[in-house]
Amino acid sequence: MQNALMHRFVDVNGVRLHIAEQGEGPLVLLLHGWPESWYSWRHQFGALAAAGYRVVAPDQRGYARSEQPSDVASYTLLHLVGDVIALIEELGEERAVLVGHDWGAPVAWTAAMMRPDKVRAVAGLSIPPILPGGMVPPSTTRTLYGENFYQVYFQQPGVADAEFAKDIPESFRRLLVGASGDNPYFDEPRPLVVPDGLGLLDAMPSSPELPVWLTEEDILTYAEDFAPHGEQAFTGAFNWYRNIERNNELLAAFRGRTIDVPALYVVGDRDMVTSLRGPDGGPPVGDLLRGAAGPGNPMSTIAPHMRAPVVLPGCGHWTQQERPAEVNTALLDFLAGIDGPASR
Template identity: 35%
Template sequence: MSDIKHQRLQTNGIWMHIAEKGQGPLVLLIHGFPELWSSWTYQINHLAEHGYHVVAPDMRGYGDSDCPLDPASYTAFHLVGDLIGLLDQLGEEKAFVVGHDWGAKIAWDLCLFRPDRVKALVNLGVPYRPRSIEFKPTEFMSKKFGEGFYISQFQKFLLVNGPEHLAAPPGVEIIDFLETPSSLPPWIFEEELQLCANKNWELLGPWQGAKITVPTKFIVGDKDVGFHSFGTKDYVEGEEFKTLVPNLKVVIIDGHHYIQQEKAEQVTNEILSFFNDESLA
């Protein structure tokens, strides 16, 4: 990794750390949770060898990028705004984009808000889903998977609020140890927390029913737990996904969730074959 260069650029009011390598058309790699730029190390090296300028940022709140304290500073608009600002700082009008996991969600939003800045998209693991008009995300996940689901646990403010909570006692599961969150401080109310938790759902109202119009390849591992949850397998293999993403190719490969690392060569070849298509230039 010694020949991968690192720098911090100012974008959208924060300093963002990026790892980059190569020269040529820009490829932007967006990591997921709980990952950093380094989850793309194989792709950075090999895409650069094939004539691309590859940039992998630590997203807002991760790694060596700034971490604003206000939860309201992490909306879809902020995250996409960071990427648009990054493109501007790099002097690029458009980029090829690759996203994984939560980074795939950000990449879908980027294509939804600013398709004019994206040449083509490869997303891994998380398909584009239309905004539900019936359920807010946190309500849906709690009903579907229970309060023990990791995203549901994130909604329990002050679940971890001190070093004494970083490890469970011997013989005790950490999730059981953290089952009861601390009480809220006097300066915040439960209602305010719920506003933050579902903020993206509320903000995306104007894009209700909108389609992803950029050329897209979606790659998923056939053993990915997410592929077998939420009705994802039927959705990905059915017609609705293709209707919402009209210019779509779906690739299902042998693998699990962290597919860009587990099947690094195969995933990279899928990315290259798609971006090398002359019709996308």
């Protein structure tokens, strides 16, 4: 039995990806978000492997140790879902359970919608199921939140890239603390907005102390994985945002499709995502969660086989890092509901 965490590279869908893997059994793919890597799942490998699963977490295209295609148009959801499906096949598996956090969640939700023959269940952390494009396009977010909304700011080629690459460890420190439930700068979740004339990191002053779930070693691990890309350290990651509008165009034919496999949604009640509205400008995610069991809830309509959402008190955006024990319990309970409680 494979007990140790192992690392290797695989070639899938035209790109070279770094993957971390542990355990044997049914495949569970863990898909990180922005601007993270496989390391964001460091607390999940052991628990899932011990329960009898083969756990694999890639650095997705453009991130950390994986290849960073130069063409901005190489980062659409069709490419990202293609990477996931090709990875399942490269690993010699027929199907997988997908678990995605932040940007990894739209990839997981979209893969489950498009390829239920390959995705037998799906869990999303932080980002709820929004189909078909996965994220609200900038043309809409400008109206909802203004020109300084962080996703609009990311559309400017090279601007956020240079800001974040200037001091990579400090960028991770500010972002990981600033978007967490331990953020000392605001009490309630709110949309992330860039201060006038400044950068996004200026909205998150450097914290002299780290929360208990984050260490200096964690920050350096992230930084060391991104540093080899130099001034382009975060460009691949930002290119995901630069395809949001394109994603909604490319996936227009899938409007009305649903996610027809077992599904789970986990979110912190201090996650800024709970303050955001859907593509139609409807109620914020937090309001939908409070009425999650009600008929007609958009999340239940999109994912009719979704369990009641798991809401983690005091947790911010970095769900599986801030609340690893609770997330592991939720995932193992979800998997047991699919596979039964037997471990290997």
